[in-house]
Amino acid sequence: MAATFTTSFSLLRRARLLRGYTIPNAFSNTSLDRFRPTSAPLRPQRFVRYITASINEAASARAAAATADDGGPTxxxxxxxxxxxxxxxxxxxxxxxxxxxxxxxxxxxxxxxxxxxxxxxxxxxxxxxxxxxxxxxxxxxxxxxxxxxxxxxxxxxxxxxxxxxxxxxxxxxxxxxxxxxxxxx
CATH class of the missing domain: 3.30.428.10 (HIT-like)
Known part of the structure; x- marks a missing residue:
């Protein structure tokens, strides 16, 4: 779980910096919903949800593939x-x-x-x-x-x-x- 959070946070940090957003330190008490735009008009909450959903979706797909051909009912x-x-x-x-x-x-x-x-x-x-x-x-x-x-x-x-x-x-x-x-x- 910690590795997933670190990886997700790392991806978010890189994506935000590329889009002109600052990311709070991972150990600060600042909520992830409080990103402050520096120059880009993109809505931060929507972007965070998209990245998180993409990571979760990919993980779910890999897990499902592991039992794909076992013949059991879907x-x-x-x-x-x-x-x-x-x-x-x-x-x-x-x-x-x-x-x-x-x-x-x-x-x-x-x-x-x-x-x-x-x-x-x-x-x-x-x-x-x-x-x-x-x-x-x-x-x-x-x-x-x-x-x-x-x-x-x-x-x-x-x-x-x-x-x-x-x-x-x-x-x-x-x-x-x-x-x-x-x-x-």
């Missing part, structure tokens, strides 16, 4: 079997679409294949998965229409720990309802 398998409740927006015989519990846009829906069949991430797709991969993209179009974002939406697939994949059951993120930025990440 949280998505439990949603499919209705052991865990979810807000379902679309379902057919091959896929299930439901609202993300931590939305990154006004509309943020996840689409998953009902049968995992070894498809834990896009990087492990085989020719036998071609049909379900195409069906997932078609389902993304159907969900976008149902959610009223067909005029503009983004489809994201995180594949592997370097892309911060945290659940090893292939899934698509459908994002929309606001102007998307480029580059995305």
């Amino acid at each position: 949280i998505f398998d439990k949603i499919i079997s209705r052991e865990i409740p979810s807000s379902i927006v679309f379902e057919d015989e091959k896929v299930l679409a439901f609202r993300d519990v931590n939305p990154q846009a006004p509309v943020h829906v996840l689409i998953i294949p009902k049968l995992r069949d070894g498809l834990t991430q896009l990087g492990k797709a085989e020719p036998k998965h071609a049909e379900v991969l195409g069906h997932l993209l078609y389902a993304a179009k159907v969900v976008a229409e149902k959610e009223g974002i067909a005029e503009g939406f983004r489809v994201v697939i995180n594949s592997g720990p370097a892309a911060c994949q945290s659940v090893y059951h292939l899934h698509l993120h459908i994002l929309g309802g606001r102007q998307m930025k480029w580059p995305p990440g």
